[in-house]
Amino acid sequence: MGTVIVTASDTNTYAVGLAAAADCLRGGGLVVFPTETVYGVGTTVLRPEAVDRLRAVKGRGSTQPFTVHIGTRAQARALLTEPSPVARRLARRGWPGPLTLICEEPHPDRTELARSCAPAVLAEIYRDGKVGLRCPDHPVATRLLTGAGVPVVASSANLHGQPPPLDLSAALRDLDGRVDYAIDGGPTRFNTASTIVEVRGVEWRVVRAGAVDERTLRRWTRSEILFVCTGNSCRSPMAEHLFRHKLAQRLGLSLDALAAAGYYVSSAGVACGGGLPASAGALEQLTRRGVESIRQHRSQPLTVELVHQAERIYALSAEHRQAVIDRVPAAADKVHLLDPAGPVSDPFGGSSAEYARCAEQIERAVDLRLEEFLNEDRDW
Numbered sequence: 477m478g479t480v481i482v483t484a485s486d487t488n489t490y491a492v493g494l495a496a497a498a499d500c501l502r503g504g505g506l507v508v509f510p511t512e513t514v515y516g517v518g519t520t521v522l523r524p525e526a527v528d529r530l531r532a533v534k535g536r537g538s539t540q541p542f543t544v545h546i547g548t549r550a551q552a553r554a555l556l557t558e559p560s561p562v563a564r565r566l567a568r569r570g571w572p573g574p575l576t577l578i579c580e581e582p583h584p585d586r587t588e589l590a591r592s593c594a595p596a597v598l599a600e601i602y603r604d605g606k607v608g609l610r611c612p613d614h615p616v617a618t619r620l621l622t623g624a625g626v627p628v629v630a631s632s633a634n635l636h637g638q639p640p641p642l643d644l645s646a647a648l649r650d651l652d653g654r655v656d657y658a659i660d661g662g663p664t665r666f667n668t669a670s671t672i673v674e675v676r677g678v679e680w681r682v683v684r685a686g687a688v689d690e691r692t693l694r695r696w697t698r699s700e701i702l703f704v705c706t707g708n709s710c711r712s713p714m715a716e717h718l719f720r721h722k723l724a725q726r727l728g729l730s731l732d733a734l735a736a737a738g739y740y741v742s743s744a745g746v747a748c749g750g751g752l753p754a755s756a757g758a759l760e761q762l763t764r765r766g767v768e769s770i771r772q773h774r775s776q777p778l779t780v781e782l783v784h785q786a787e788r789i790y791a792l793s794a795e796h797r798q799a800v801i802d803r804v805p806a807a808a809d810k811v812h813l814l815d816p817a818g819p820v821s822d823p824f825g826g827s828s829a830e831y832a833r834c835a836e837q838i839e840r841a842v843d844l845r846l847e848e849f850l851n852e853d854r855d856w
Contacts, residue, residue, distance in 0.1 A: 479652050482659045497657040498623035508633045508647050509620050510661030511612035513574045513670045513687055514640035515647040518630030521600055533654050535636035542629035543576055543608035547622030552609055554588040556581055562697050562738055563675040564856035569696040572613035574687035578674040581607050616661040640669055678737045700740040702786035704796045708745030708775035710824050711792045713754045714835055716743035717762055717770040718842045744778040746799040757831035783807050793819035815841035
């Protein structure tokens with residue numbers, strides 16, 4: 477029996493054909509499907525004979541692992557027990573998309589996937605304590621992979637040594653009659669393969685250059701929080717150093733280790749010069765709380781670059797929020813009031829009691845925002 481072609485442009489038969497392709501994939505058949513980068517060919521990893529057939533079609537040796545393809549980012553949770561913050565960050569920002577992650581997994585038998593897989597299947601997915609994961613950004617791939625409902629291993633739809641296909645006709649030149657289904661989703665969006673990144677703890681490296689450049693990857697691996705007030709001497713420094721101090725405690729890291737793990741916390745002022753220390757009142761309140769790092773604080777003006785770099789920006793008042801948006805209108809969605817209940821009044825020049833009230837409000841708000849941040853950092 478020849479390869480069954482499913483054409484996405486044929487609305488009358490597409491849904492039925494795609495469902496049939498998903499059934500075929502689940503049953504151990506080989507299916508060619510589009511992604512945003514290249515066309516792939518995959519099968520279920522639950523059937524060893526299907527994986528053997530995929531290797532034979534690809535001309536790939538038994539020692540070279542396939543990448544597990546998932547329909548949604550959330551499905552990766554079943555394949556990893558304790559992904560590093562860097563891996564979670566890359567997945568959260570790069571998936572679905574042209575990014576393949578090679579992640580550490582020293583305990584495959586403890587994963588959620590292990591509950592439904594034989595040891596031989598786990599051995600196929602996890603090689604040398606690592607697993608390759610890809611979540612394509614293509615509606616056909618998403619529907620196929622989620623519809624199959626099984627772990628799918630895949631590779632580019634070409635014979636060994638041939639260029640990866642960018643449309644179905646190129647894939648069929650190599651694989652027509654050798655696979656069961658082939659889905660036509662038109663030409664791929666990119667003219668290159670996905671970028672492959674290997675993550676080991678907080679370290680990462682590009683294994684294969686592709687659609688995502690290294691500059692973007694560097695940005696994706698960082699979590700940057702920015703606090704903004706007027707002079708960057710009272711309110712935003714207290715928020716910055718409290719947040720950094722509490723974040724390090726929650727993560728069990730030293731302050732110096734935060735940056736190595738990709739966490740950056742800073743503050744700036746919308747109307748200030750640079751290089752000034754924190755005010756005496758701010759210094760008093762934070763040293764009372766054991767936050768000595770504020771002694772090293774030096775003010776800096778808010779810049780467009782700081783706004784672009786930050787993942788989240790917390791303003792101490794509505795006026796500060798608007799000042800950030802005036803500089804970078806596209807940043808509006810990531811700029812929030814630090815305290816959802818309202819602005820934090822400026823204690824500059826005020827009494828010790830005024831600084832104490834200000835610090836108490838900031839600390840309550842920081843605790844709230846820190847919990848939000850940690851929950852999102854875990855949710856990938």
